[in-house]
Amino acid sequence: MSKEFTIGERVKVIALPRYVKTAEPMPMLRPPDVIQLGEEGIILDRRPGGYWSVRFTKGAFLMDSQYIESVNRVSHMADISENPPESSSS
Numbered sequence: 825m826s827k828e829f830t831i832g833e834r835v836k837v838i839a840l841p842r843y844v845k846t847a848e849p850m851p852m853l854r855p856p857d858v859i860q861l862g863e864e865g866i867i868l869d870r871r872p873g874g875y876w877s878v879r880f881t882k883g884a885f886l887m888d889s890q891y892i893e894s895v896n897r898v899s900h901m902a903d904i905s906e907n908p909p910e911s912s913s914s
Contacts, residue, residue, distance in 0.1 A: 827889040829876060833867045834895040841891055847877040847884035858882050864895055 829835060840856045847868065858880075859865075865878040875886045 827893065829867045829870075829889075829892075829894060831867055831869060834864055835867060835876075835878060835887075835892040836895050837861055837863050837865075837887075837891060838893050839891050841888065845886045847871075847886050851886065854885070859885065865892075 837859055838861075840859070840861055842856065843853045844856055844858060845851045845853055859882065863880055865880040868877040868879050868884055870876055871886055874889050876889060876892065877884055878887050878892065
């Protein structure tokens with residue numbers, strides 16, 4: 825199952841693929857070191873096969889949804905771990 829994102833959403837790289845493909849009309853393969861683990865980017869559009877076009881510092885690349893997650897989800901999870909919900913005990 826692929827994750828769903830919205831256009832313009834900020835995402836973070838959570839794992840590096842073996843290579844990355846540029847999000848150009850004529851895509852090219854690039855080594856994975858053009859992006860960094862933890863680097864944030866912006867979703868540009870959705871591509872077939874669970875791929876997302878993401879704008880990073882060094883350009884736009886096609887990323888499989890397994891390698892990225894929403895920055896909002898990450899910050900929300902950090903808030904929960906820092907401030908766990910209070911349990912109501914009688």
